Amino acid sequence: xxxxxxxxxxxxxxxxxxxxxxxxxxxxVSVFKKIVGVPGVAGVNIYPALKDGNYILLLAPATLxxxxxxxxxxxxxxxxRINGDSLSTQTIETKVFVxxxxxxxxxTRRNKLNSD
Numbered sequence: 224x225x226x227x228x229x230x231x232x233x234x235x236x237x238x239x240x241x242x243x244x245x246x247x248x249x250x251x252v253s254v255f256k257k258i259v260g261v262p263g264v265a266g267v268n269i270y271p272a273l274k275d276g277n278y279i280l281l282l283a284p285a286t287l288x289x290x291x292x293x294x295x296x297x298x299x300x301x302x303x304r305i306n307g308d309s310l311s312t313q314t315i316e317t318k319v320f321v322x323x324x325x326x327x328x329x330x331t332r333r334n335k336l337n338s339d
Contacts, residue, residue: 227335229335230335230336233335233337243338244333244337244338262301263286263298264284265285265286265287266285266295267282267284268297269282269283270283283299283317284297284298300317
């Protein structure tokens with residue numbers, strides 16, 4: 224998507240919700256690094272949620288069910304073995320990352336994406 228196309232759709236959002244600036248969610252690179260470290264990850268499922276009356280995003284590592292259907296499924300746990308030893312198999316619960324937001328105010332510098 225071009226910057227101009229992206230600017231148009233954020234502008235539509237601001238107009239519909241009567242906002243001066245578009246809200247923004249900041250997701251640190253450290254979160255993405257942890258997500259791509261999950262075995263079998265193909266992407267991220269993002270769930271909007273409310274916590275204590277505030278909007279948040281939940282980010283869950285996801286895999287594709289198969290190449291043909293490409294249905295994303297959350298990776299909630301995964302297992303591994305050390306050197307193929309079945310006695311040392313461990314199951315790890317995957318973290319679901321919470322991003323607080325939207326962060327008011329948006330980025331301090333106004334740009335095409337966050338204001339008119």
